[in-house]
Amino acid sequence: MPDRSTLLRVEHLRKVYESAAGEVEAIGDISFTMSAGELVCIVGPSGCGKTTLLKCLAGLLRPTSGLVEMDGSPVTGPNPTMAVVFQEYGRSLYPWLTVRANVELPLRHKKLSRAERDTLVADAIEAVGLPHAARSHPWELSGGMQQRVAIARAIAYQPEVLIMDEPFAAVDAQTRADLEDLVRELHGTRKISTVFVTHDIDESVYLGERVLMLSSSPTWVQEDLPIDLPPERDQLTTRALPRFTELRTHVYDQIQRAKRGSAAAPQSAH
Amino acid sequence: MTTHTGRIGPAPRPRGAGVRIASGFTFALGLPFLCVVAWGIWSTRSTNQFFPGPVTIFEAFVDTWAGRAIVDDVLPSLSRLAFGLVASIVVGVAAGTVIGLARWLRELLEPLLEFFRAIPPPVLIPVGMLLLGPTDTMKVVVIVSGAIWPVLLNTIEGVRATDSVMTETANSFQITRWERLWFLVLPAASPRIMTGVRQGLSVALILMVISEMFFSSSGLGYRIAYFQRNYLVAEMWSGILLLGLIGVLLAVVFGFVERRVLRWYHGMREVTRA
Amino acid sequence: MSVLSTRRLRFLRKLLLGIAGLVAFLVAWQLTPTLGVVNSQYLPYVTDVFTRLFEEFRDVAFWRRLGLTMTSWAIGLTVATLAALVLGTIVGLVPWLRRATHTMVEFLRPIPSVALIPLAVLLYGLQMRAALVIIVYASFWQVFVQVIYGVADVDTVARDTARSFGLTRRERLSYLVLPTALPYLMTGLRLAAAVALILAITAEMVIGNPGLGRMIELSRSAGDATGVYAFVVVTGLLGLAVNIVFRFVERRTLGWHQSVRGEEIR
Numbered sequence: 001m002p003d004r005s006t007l008l009r010v011e012h013l014r015k016v017y018e019s020a021a022g023e024v025e026a027i028g029d030i031s032f033t034m035s036a037g038e039l040v041c042i043v044g045p046s047g048c049g050k051t052t053l054l055k056c057l058a059g060l061l062r063p064t065s066g067l068v069e070m071d072g073s074p075v076t077g078p079n080p081t082m083a084v085v086f087q088e089y090g091r092s093l094y095p096w097l098t099v100r101a102n103v104e105l106p107l108r109h110k111k112l113s114r115a116e117r118d119t120l121v122a123d124a125i126e127a128v129g130l131p132h133a134a135r136s137h138p139w140e141l142s143g144g145m146q147q148r149v150a151i152a153r154a155i156a157y158q159p160e161v162l163i164m165d166e167p168f169a170a171v172d173a174q175t176r177a178d179l180e181d182l183v184r185e186l187h188g189t190r191k192i193s194t195v196f197v198t199h200d201i202d203e204s205v206y207l208g209e210r211v212l213m214l215s216s217s218p219t220w221v222q223e224d225l226p227i228d229l230p231p232e233r234d235q236l237t238t239r240a241l242p243r244f245t246e247l248r249t250h251v252y253d254q255i256q257r258a259k260r261g262s263a264a265a266p267q268s269a270h
Numbered sequence: 271m272t273t274h275t276g277r278i279g280p281a282p283r284p285r286g287a288g289v290r291i292a293s294g295f296t297f298a299l300g301l302p303f304l305c306v307v308a309w310g311i312w313s314t315r316s317t318n319q320f321f322p323g324p325v326t327i328f329e330a331f332v333d334t335w336a337g338r339a340i341v342d343d344v345l346p347s348l349s350r351l352a353f354g355l356v357a358s359i360v361v362g363v364a365a366g367t368v369i370g371l372a373r374w375l376r377e378l379l380e381p382l383l384e385f386f387r388a389i390p391p392p393v394l395i396p397v398g399m400l401l402l403g404p405t406d407t408m409k410v411v412v413i414v415s416g417a418i419w420p421v422l423l424n425t426i427e428g429v430r431a432t433d434s435v436m437t438e439t440a441n442s443f444q445i446t447r448w449e450r451l452w453f454l455v456l457p458a459a460s461p462r463i464m465t466g467v468r469q470g471l472s473v474a475l476i477l478m479v480i481s482e483m484f485f486s487s488s489g490l491g492y493r494i495a496y497f498q499r500n501y502l503v504a505e506m507w508s509g510i511l512l513l514g515l516i517g518v519l520l521a522v523v524f525g526f527v528e529r530r531v532l533r534w535y536h537g538m539r540e541v542t543r544a
Numbered sequence: 545m546s547v548l549s550t551r552r553l554r555f556l557r558k559l560l561l562g563i564a565g566l567v568a569f570l571v572a573w574q575l576t577p578t579l580g581v582v583n584s585q586y587l588p589y590v591t592d593v594f595t596r597l598f599e600e601f602r603d604v605a606f607w608r609r610l611g612l613t614m615t616s617w618a619i620g621l622t623v624a625t626l627a628a629l630v631l632g633t634i635v636g637l638v639p640w641l642r643r644a645t646h647t648m649v650e651f652l653r654p655i656p657s658v659a660l661i662p663l664a665v666l667l668y669g670l671q672m673r674a675a676l677v678i679i680v681y682a683s684f685w686q687v688f689v690q691v692i693y694g695v696a697d698v699d700t701v702a703r704d705t706a707r708s709f710g711l712t713r714r715e716r717l718s719y720l721v722l723p724t725a726l727p728y729l730m731t732g733l734r735l736a737a738a739v740a741l742i743l744a745i746t747a748e749m750v751i752g753n754p755g756l757g758r759m760i761e762l763s764r765s766a767g768d769a770t771g772v773y774a775f776v777v778v779t780g781l782l783g784l785a786v787n788i789v790f791r792f793v794e795r796r797t798l799g800w801h802q803s804v805r806g807e808e809i810r
Contacts, residue, residue, distance in 0.1 A: 018550070058442055084442040091435035096457040096534040105453060106443035139538040157443060297643040305648070320666050377558045378565035388783030389776060390742035392658075392749060393757075396764040396772050400586045476656045483661065484750045491659075498662030506666070510659050517654035 007193050008034040008057070008161060013066035015052050026052040028218025030066075034195065036160075039187050041204035042197045043251060044214030045259045050197045053219070054165045057195065058084050071160070080110070083154035085164045089146040093138040093153075100125065100134040103153045124156035125149075127190075128182060144175035148182065155186060162194045169199065177235050180207055184233060201255065205229075205248045206238060213251060215258045223254055322504045331508035339493065347490040348516070350406065351478045354413030358470050362418045363463060366425025367455065376426065387423060391416030391473050392480050399485060409481045409489075416477045417470035424466025428459025461535050464528050471524055475517060490516075588770045596774040606759075610778070613755035616672055617744040620679030621737055628684050628736075629729065632691030637721070642692070653689070657682035657743060658750075665751060675747035683740045687732035694728025695721055730797045734790035741786050745779055756782075 015027040026049040034040050044050050055061040056068055059078040068075040070082070083106075086092040093102050104121045112120070125134050128148040138146050147167055154162055164183070168176040180203060187194055198204050204211050208227050215222045227247060229238060238244055306324050313323035322330075335344065369375050394415050402408035432455055440450050456463075482491025494509035529536065570590050577584035600606040635641045657678050664674035698721055706716050748757025756775060763771030 060438060060442055078442050078444050080444065082442075084439075086435060086439060088435050091433050092439045094436065094454065094457070095538050096460075097453070105449070106445060108449060109444070109446045137534055137537065139534075139541050153443075297640075298647050301644045301648050302651070320663070374561060377561040378568075380558075381562045381566050382569055385780050385784060388787055389780040390745050390783060392742065392746040393760060393776050393779050396749070396760050397776060399764060400769050400772060401582070472654070472656065476658050479656050479658045480746060480750065483658070494659070494662050498666055501666075503666065506662055510655075510663065513659040514651065514655040517656060517659075518651055521650075521654040 005036055006033050007036040007038075007071060008195075009067070009069040010057070011067040011069075013053070013056060013068060014064050015049070015056060015061065016064045017052075025218040027056070027063075028215075029220045030214070032212055032221055032224060034161075034193060036193055037191045038209050039184075039194045039196065039207060040210045040212060041208030042195065042212045042214065043199065043201060043204045043255060044219065045216045045255055046199060048214045048216050048258070049219045050199075050214065051165055053214075054084070054163055054195070054197055057161075058082050058163050060084075080157070081160040083157040083159035083162055085147070085150045085154050085162070085167045087166045087169055089143065089150045089167075089170070090138075092150055093146060095137060095139050098135050098137055099130065099141070099149050099152075102138065102149060103156050106153060106157045120156045120158065124152040127155065127186060128152045142175070143171050144179060147171060147179060151179075151182070151186070155190065155192065160193060162192045164194065164196045166198055167196075168203070176203070181235065183207060188231070201251050202239070202248055205244060205251060206233060206235075211247075211251055213254045213258065216261055222258055225251065320503055322507060326504045327507045327511065330504035331511060334493075334505050334508050335512055343488060343493050344490050344512070346406075346488065347478060347482060350409050350489075351413065351474055354410045354478075355417060355471065355474050357410070357414045358417040358421055358474065359467055361414070362421030362466070362470070363425050366422045366463075367429050367451070367459075369422075370426040370429030370459075371455070376430070383419075383423060383426075387419045391419075391477055395477070395481050395485060398481075404485055404487075409478070409486065412481055413474045413477045417474040420469035420473065421463070421466040424462045424469070425459060428462030428466075429455055431462070432458045461532055464532060468524060468528070471520055475520065479513065585767075586769055588773060592770050593773045593777065596770045597777060600774060600778075609755050609759055612672075612753075613744050613748065613757065613782075616675050616679060616747075616753075616755065617737075617740050620676050620744065621683055621733075621740040623676070624680045624683035624736060624740070625687050625733060627680070628687035628691055628732070632688045633695055633717075633721070633725070636692040636695030636725075642696075649685075649688075653685050658746060661747070661750060670752050672753045674751050675744060675753050678747050679740050679743045682743050683736035686736040686739055687729070690728040690732030690735070691725060694725030697728070698724045727794075727798045730790075730794040734787075734794050737786050737790045738783065741783060 010033070011031050013027055013030040014025070017024045017026055030053060032040075042050060042053070052061065056063050057075070059068075059075045059082065062076075070079070075082075094105070097105065100121060103124055104117060107117050107120060110117075122131075122134075125131055128151050130145060130148055130152065133141060133145060133149075138149060141149070150167070168179050171179065183194070183196070184207060186192065196204070196207055198207075205227060211225045211227060212221055213223045213225065214220070225247070229241065229243060229247070309321075310324050313321055313326075369379060395412050398408045398412040398415070402411060436454060436458065440454055445453070478489075479491040482489035483495040484491075486492050490509065490513065494506055494513070497503075497506035497509060573587075574590045576582050577587050577589055635645055660681060661674075661678060664677040668674040668677065702720060703716070706720050711719070744755070745757040745760075747753065748755040749761045750757075752758055752761070756779060760772055760775045760779075763769075763775065
């Protein structure tokens with residue numbers, strides 16, 4: 001057992017939706033744990049309920065059954081230990097606020113002095129590399145920069161867990177590479193536990209210390225793969241490593257099997 | 271193969287700034303100036319007593335409105351208008367926000383609101399006369415009862431339509447209810463609200479004019495009607511001109527305010543359109 | 545349970561709440577003069593108003609006057625729309641005309657047409673003609689502005705395509721410009737219809753040509769409060785009817801078109 005404590009525990013999570021076509025079992029049975037300071041990536045075929053899982057983790061959705069526990073206590077709603085970075089940055093940042101005001105907004109209701117708040121905000125904006133853009137409005141910035149603002153907002157909030165929902169899906173490939181490195185850097189310097197959901201297999205292997213592969217609906221954890229690549233990663237060299245190729249091929253394989261639905265489900269324990 | 275959509279041949283030389291400004295002016299003032307001149311010429315020729323020449327009207331304008339009339343008639347009219355507008359906006363936005371946020375309330379009130387909105391505003395004047403008599407209060411109440419609907423209904427629509435991702439973001443960061451109202455709901459609804467205010471502005475002006483023209487013994491509208499009844503044609507025209515200027519002034523002021531308040535909105539639209 | 549019942553449930557809830565609101569309002573209205581909050585001379589009982597309303601519905605004279613109101617509405621709206629369509633198309637298609645007329649339009653538009661009532665009365669006396677002038681003036685601007693937007697909204701690529709294929713001006717007009725401008729025209733028509741109704745009734749109220757508005761004013765000066773309220777209800781219903789019809793027409797013509805119209809914010 002690693003000496004880091006378990007931060008996040010998910011046990012037999014199940015979520016059922018009502019839709020026009022009847023009941024939809026978005027999540028069948030998901031269980032995993034995450035230790036403090038880990039960077040866990042979650043991949044799966046489209047429509048496998050990744051976003052639903054994230055929302056349950058973040059307390060934005062109530063699971064139908066099962067348990068989500070943070071620091072030993074159950075998650076019943078959004079709480080200050082978790083911050084979310086959404087995929088649609090254009091609709092998540094408020095266009096009438098400046099970058100600085102956007103980052104500051106979640107901190108307003110926390111019991112902090114003005115000086116503390118200002119420091120946190122300036123710090124976060126600096127960390128994502130946007131100190132010159134603090135007075136701009138989000139729509140004046142490029143997509144990649146807007147997502148950086150969203151990340152800054154999340155880390156300024158000082159959560160214990162950073163939850164990212166396919167944050168770079170809507171961004172071009174070059175920007176995505178920069179942002180991936182940003183995430184790794186933030187994780188390295190600040191040691192924030194991060195749950196990173198993506199559909200990009202290469203990204204998940206490049207970023208993660210572990211990769212959770214989800215099956216298709218009804219979703220369960222098909223495999224929990226530790227990534228034994230060196231912690232200092234680099235877009236060029238790491239991706240050229242033979243081990244990287246092995247790992248990504250393996251993940252790709254699993255996802256294909258998940259799409260075909262040919263992997264066997266575990267004994268269900270509803 | 272390219273398609274030629276313009277002239278074929280060398281492009282015209284770019285015009286200097288002086289020419290641009292001059293042409294801008296010509297376009298802005300050219301047609302009105304021509305119209306005034308044409309009217310002047312026509313009025314000296316024609317014997318129609320209802321269309322005096324521009325010079326006559328201008329003289330009447332200065333005689334009538336530069337002086338006591340401003341204090342006695344114009345200022346009270348405008349202050350009633352202002353009062354009514356401010357009340358409409360404050361009540362309309364406040365009530366609209368409450369109603370827009372509570373779905374049950376909205377569904378409860380919707381048929382009523384739709385009906386009241388459909389009543390032609392000037393029709394409320396006789397009702398106001400019945401309930402309050404030909405008083406100043408009546409005039410303000412009538413203005414409010416007409417101008418409040420566009421503000422109220424547009425606020426409700428704007429508040430309803432808050433983007434779901436933005437709301438979810440607010441939820442995930444546990445933003446307090448008041449912060450949410452001030453930093454999310456109202457700013458997001460502000461474009462819609464401004465539309466409502468603009469419509470309310472024109473309704474208020476109409477109600478001010480009518481209630482004074484036909485149901486009052488003072489005010490700008492009353493003066494104009496008085497001139498008409500006494501066949502003081504040039505004075506009547508000057509009054510109409512003044513009313514037109516007030517209308518234009520209100521529109522310009524509103525334009526400034528709107529551009530300031532919605533600076534982010536216009537900026538955003540420009541960027542997405544580019 | 546399938547969600548079909550949820551949807552139906554939601555609709556039912558909306559319906560019931562709406563009816564409840566309406567009923568609550570009527571009850572409050574009835575109670576106000578009953579409890580003496582306002583004298584029933586100024587705020588008659590709901591029951592009285594509705595009784596009077598149904599009496600009027602049985603009276604031929606009422607329908608005749610209503611017909612007069614709707615006639616001036618229809619004539620005014622038609623004239624305004626045709627004029628605005630022609631002028632708006634011309635101005636919209638010729639850029640320098642747009643610039644030249646911009647100042648005048650921006651000055652004339654905000655003038656409340658009711659300000660012209662004294663002038664109209666001077667020119668045409670206390671008759672329907674005077675009312676028509678006012679109705680046309682106000683409705684014209686609504687359609688005019690929308691047509692200009694619509695004509696200007698023609699997609700440049702589509703236009704270049706048309707020209708490169710050698711379509712004549714008339715063909716371009718009917719196959720390109722008009723369909724683009726159509727949704728805008730419909731929006732303008734809906735707005736103008738509402739404005740025309742308001743002014744038709746207002747003109748009758750103040751000029752005195754026969755119609756619904758005149759009925760309201762006569763009732764008021766005779767102290768017939770029940771009549772006033774009854775006719776106000778009629779105007780509300782009329783306004784609703786016009787709004788519903790024109791929204792329907794607008795939505796139908798809009799079905800295939802996905803342009804963004806300039807009614808909202810400018």
